[in-house]
Amino acid sequence: MDIEAVVNDAMPRTVGPYSQVVRAGDLLFVAGQPGIDPGSGAVPDGGFDAEARMAFANLARALEAAGSGLERVAKTTVFLTSAEDFAAMNAVYAEFFPTSPPVRSTPIVGLPRGLRISVEAIAGR
DSSP, rough: EEEEEEEOOOOOOSSSSOOOOOEEETTEEEEEEOOOTTTTTTTOOOOOHHHHHHHHHHHHHHHHHTTTTGGGEEEEEEEEOHHHHHHHHHHHOOOOOOSOOOOOOOOOOOOGGGEEEEEEEEOOO
């Protein structure tokens, strides 16, 4: 199976030495997308909801840049720093995946730079 990093200027920038998206056969593996505005490099104003929407929008951007989309996502992992944000994340998740939502895991973890959410995915091309 051929494995290649997908590189595209339309994708949000990484915050470390890793590939944003890797194509392996007909699958795309998308690295954790933080709730950082790709233009400003900052977390948007508006609290957790704004940060979560930006994280899911960044996931959509990365998928689109790789020739896919949210409708092709089979699995997500949504990393949260607080279980108290779970209900708010569920509401935003339902906006981005309104029908047939993908399988999901939601661990509570520590994230860099004071971030509260990061979303990774496995999708078809």
